Amino acid sequence: xxxxxxxxxxxxPDAPLVWFYGRRYSYRKIMAEARAFAAGLQRRxxxxxxxxxxxxxxxxxxxxxxxxxxxxxxxxxxxxxxYTAAELEAQxxxxxxxxxxxxxxxxxxxRALEVLDGSSLETLVVASFAAQLPAHLGxxxxxFQRSKLFPAPRRAGVVRWEDLLxxxxxxxxxxxxxxxxxxxxxxxxxxxxxTGTPKGAMLTHQNLTANARQIVHIDPWLDDEDVIMAGLPxxxxxxxxxxxxxxxxRGGCMVLVPxxxxxxxxxxxxxxxxxxxxGVPTMYQAxxxxxxxxxxxxxxxxxxxxxxxxxxxxxxxxxxxATGSRLVEGYGLTECxxxxxxxxxxxxxxxxxxxxxxPQTRMRIVDKDDPLADPPPGEPGELVLAGPQxxxxxxxxxxxxxxxxxxxxxxxxxxxxxxxTIDEDGFVRIVDRLKDMIAVGGFKVFxxxxxxxxxxxxxxxxxxxxGLPDPYRGEMPHGYVTLREDAGxxxxxxxxxxxxxxxxxxxxxxxxxxxxxxxxTLIGKLDRKALKAExxxxx
Numbered sequence: 001x002x003x004x005x006x007x008x009x010x011x012x013p014d015a016p017l018v019w020f021y022g023r024r025y026s027y028r029k030i031m032a033e034a035r036a037f038a039a040g041l042q043r044r045x046x047x048x049x050x051x052x053x054x055x056x057x058x059x060x061x062x063x064x065x066x067x068x069x070x071x072x073x074x075x076x077x078x079x080x081x082x083y084t085a086a087e088l089e090a091q092x093x094x095x096x097x098x099x100x101x102x103x104x105x106x107x108x109x110x111r112a113l114e115v116l117d118g119s120s121l122e123t124l125v126v127a128s129f130a131a132q133l134p135a136h137l138g139x140x141x142x143x144f145q146r147s148k149l150f151p152a153p154r155r156a157g158v159v160r161w162e163d164l165l166x167x168x169x170x171x172x173x174x175x176x177x178x179x180x181x182x183x184x185x186x187x188x189x190x191x192x193x194x195t196g197t198p199k200g201a202m203l204t205h206q207n208l209t210a211n212a213r214q215i216v217h218i219d220p221w222l223d224d225e226d227v228i229m230a231g232l233p234x235x236x237x238x239x240x241x242x243x244x245x246x247x248x249x250r251g252g253c254m255v256l257v258p259x260x261x262x263x264x265x266x267x268x269x270x271x272x273x274x275x276x277x278x279g280v281p282t283m284y285q286a287x288x289x290x291x292x293x294x295x296x297x298x299x300x301x302x303x304x305x306x307x308x309x310x311x312x313x314x315x316x317x318x319x320x321x322a323t324g325s326r327l328v329e330g331y332g333l334t335e336c337x338x339x340x341x342x343x344x345x346x347x348x349x350x351x352x353x354x355x356x357x358x359p360q361t362r363m364r365i366v367d368k369d370d371p372l373a374d375p376p377p378g379e380p381g382e383l384v385l386a387g388p389q390x391x392x393x394x395x396x397x398x399x400x401x402x403x404x405x406x407x408x409x410x411x412x413x414x415x416x417x418x419x420x421t422i423d424e425d426g427f428v429r430i431v432d433r434l435k436d437m438i439a440v441g442g443f444k445v446f447x448x449x450x451x452x453x454x455x456x457x458x459x460x461x462x463x464x465x466x467g468l469p470d471p472y473r474g475e476m477p478h479g480y481v482t483l484r485e486d487a488g489x490x491x492x493x494x495x496x497x498x499x500x501x502x503x504x505x506x507x508x509x510x511x512x513x514x515x516x517x518x519x520x521t522l523i524g525k526l527d528r529k530a531l532k533a534e535x536x537x538x539x
Contacts, residue, residue: 001070001186001205001245004212005031008251017248018060019227019255019272023134025060027251030067033165037068038174040164044123046099048073048177051188053097053121054235055079055088055112057105057258061127061161062234063244065101070186070205073177077188077200078235080522085111089119095188095200095395099123101161109150116157126152127161181205188395189237191334200395201237201334210388211337212245214358219250220346221275221302226252229269229277231260236523238307241338242278260524262286266296273300277325280308282524284319284327285461289485293322301325303345307332309525310430310448312455313351329354331430335404335414337389341428353427361387362411363428365420371406371413380431383420384413419446436528438467438475443506445477447528450507453499454479459487460495462518466532470510479512480531490514 008017009027018025046052052069054076056062069076077095079088092100092115102112104126116124130138130149142149152160165171186205190198216222228247232239247254255272257264260283269277284306287293304319304327311329319327330342331354341363343355357363365381367373375381384406391414393401406413419431432446439445447465454463462482470476479499483490492512500508519530 001208002034002067004209004245004248005034005067008248011251015251016253018063019253020060021133021137022271023132023137024253030060030064033064034068034071035174036165036171037065038072039172040166041069041072041074041099042174044099044164046072046074047175048179048184050074050099051077051095051097053077053079053092053095053100055081055083055100055102055108056235057081057103057108058230058234058239058256059103059127059129059258060132060256061101061103062256063248063254065125066234066244071177072174073179073184075185075188078190078240080233080235081108082522083111085114085118088112089115091190091198091200092119092121097121099125101125101127103127103129104150104152105129106148106150109152113153113158121157123157123159124152125159125161125164179205181209185392187240189240189334199397199400201391202393202395203337203391207337207389207391208241208245209249210360211241211339211358212249214360214387214389215242215246215339216250217359218342218345222250225273225275226250227255227272227274227276227300228252229255229257229265229272229274231257231265231277231279231283233259233523237334237338238278238280238332238523241332242305242307245338260286262290263292266290266292269301270297275300275302276304277301278305278307280523280525281306281311281315282309282462282520282526285315288315288319288322298323298325303328305330305342307339308521308523310452312452314455316351331355331428333414333416335391336385336387337391340385340387340389343427350423350427353423353429355428356426357385357428358387358389361385361389362413363422363426364413365422366406366408366413368419368434371415372408380419380421382434383416383418383428383430385416386411386413390414436467438465438477440467440470440473440475440477440506445507447477450477450479450499450503450509453502454481454495454512456502457495457498459483459490461487462526464518464526464528464531465509466528466535468510468535476510477507478535479509480515480518480535481512482515482518 009031013028016024017027052074130141187203188200230243307330328343332339341357343349363385432448450465451463461484467475492514496512519527521527
C-alpha cells in the first residue's frame with residue numbers, strides 16, 4: 001500500500017492530497033508525517049503484524065496514521081467514532097489492537113480512555129483537532145470551542161501525537177518493513193454487523209491497491225483535475241476505497257469534512273471545487289432537501305457515485321435535475337475491499353442495476369439454496385464474485401470462512417448473500433438480501449421491490465419493509481415510511497391502499513406505518529435490522 005503514496009509523491013510532491021477547511025496538505029507533507037509516525041511506532045516496538053487502530057473522524061491525521069502504520073509494517077484497524085466504549089473495547093480485544101489513535105474531542109477521548117483502562121490496549125495516541133485546521137480557524141476553535149476539547153491527560157499509556165512523531169529536526173527514517181503484498185494484511189476492516197456479529201475482513205496490501213487501480217481505471221477524466229469530496233467516513237470501506245486509496249493512486253485531492261452535515265457539505269463542495277462525490281442515497285436525499293442547494297454552485301461536480309444501499313430511481317432523477325451532475329449506482333462489500341461494480345460514469349447506464357463488474361472482477365449467480373448448482377433458467381440466484389480485491393478471509397473465523405466462499409470451476413468465489421440477476425450485457429440487478437426475503441404462504445417476497453413501490457408514491461421520502469409473523473401466511477410484509485415535507489395530509493392506510501393496487505396478491509402490505517424517522521447505520525443508510533429490533537421490542 002505505501003507505494004501508492006510514494007508514486008504520487010514522486011510524480012507531484014507539492015500537489016495537495018488533503019483539503020481541510022481551506023488548509024492544503026501536500027503529498028510531500030503527508031508522506032513526511034506518515035514516515036515520522038511509522039518511525040514513532042517502531043521506537044515503541046510496533047511493527048510487522050501488530051495492529052494499529054484508528055478511532056478518528058475525517059481529519060488529516062487519518063491518512064497520515066493510515067499510511068504510516070502500513071509503512072511500519074503494521075495492520076490498520078478501523079473503528080467508528082460512533083462506537084460506544086463497549087463496542088470499541090470488544091473490537092480492540094478481538095483484533096488485539098496495541099495502539100489506538102484518536103483526537104482531543106470530548107466525544108471520543110472519554111471512550112478511548114475507558115477502553116485504555118479496561119482492555120489490553122497498550123497506548124493511546126492523541127492528536128489535536130485545532131492544530132490540523134488553518135491557523136486562523138485553529139485559534140478561533142481554541143478560543144470559542146474550548147468546551148469541545150479534551151486535552152490528552154499526562155498519564156501512563158497516553159501519548160501526544162507530536163511526541164510520538166518527535167521534533168522535526170530530529171526525526172529518523174523508519175526501518176523498511178519487508179512485506180508480501182498478497183499475504184501480509186494491510187487492513188482489518190470490520191463488517192457493519194447487519195447480518196450478525198461484526199467480523200474482521202482481512203484485506204491484504206494487494207487487495208487494497210488492486211481495488212484502487214480498478215476504480216482509477218474506469219475514470220474517463222484521467223487528464224482532468226481531480227478533487228473528491230470525502231463526506232463518507234474514512235473508517236468505512238466505501239470511503240476508504242473511493243475517497244482515500246483511489247485518490248492517492250490517481251494523484252488527486254481529497255476534501256475532508258469531519259462528519260456529514262448537508263449544509264456544510266454543500267458549502268464545501270462549492271468552495272473546494274469538488275469534481276466527484278461518493279455517498280449513500282440518504283446523503284443525496286439530504287442535499288436535495290436542504291434549502292441552500294438551489295443557491296450552491298456545483299458546476300465543477302461531474303459525477304456522484306451511490307453505494308451502500310439501493311438507489312431509488314426518483315431520487316436519482318431529482319438529484320441529477322437539481323445539480324446537473326451524473327449520479328450512478330455502484331456496489332461493493334467490506335469483503336472485496338470496497339467496490340466490485342458500477343454503472344459507467346459516461347455513456348449508457350441502466351438505472352436499477354449496480355452496473356458492470358470492475359476490470360478483473362468476475363460475477364455469476366448460483367442457486368440460492370445450493371451454491372454448487374446453477375439457478376433454474378430465468379430465475380435470480382445468489383451473486384458470487386471473484387477478483388484481486390477479494391479478502392483472504394475473516395480474522396480468527398475459519399469456521400465462517402468455510403461458508404463465505406464456494407469453489408466452482410477451480411475459482412474461489414465470495415458469496416455475497418445478495419440475490420441478483422445478470423443481463424446479456426453484464427449489468428447486474430440486485431433483487432434483495434437472502435436473509436431479508438419474506439416467506440408469504442410459500443411465496444418468496446423481496447422487501448426491496450416493495451420499498452421501490454412505496455417510493456413511487458409522491459408523498460413518500462424513505463421506506464423500509466419488514467417481514468413479520470402472521471398466523472395464517474407465516475409472514476406478511478409491513479411497510480415503514482417517512483414523508484416528504486410537501487406531503488400534506490397523508491396517512492399510512494392511504495399509502496397502503498395505493499401501493500397494494502400496484503402489487504401482486506402475495507406481495508401486498510399488511511400495513512404502512514408513517515414515522516418521523518427511520519433508523520440508519522453508521523454511514524447513513526437505512527437500517528432494516530435496527531428497525532426490526534425496534535418493532536419487535538415494541539410488540
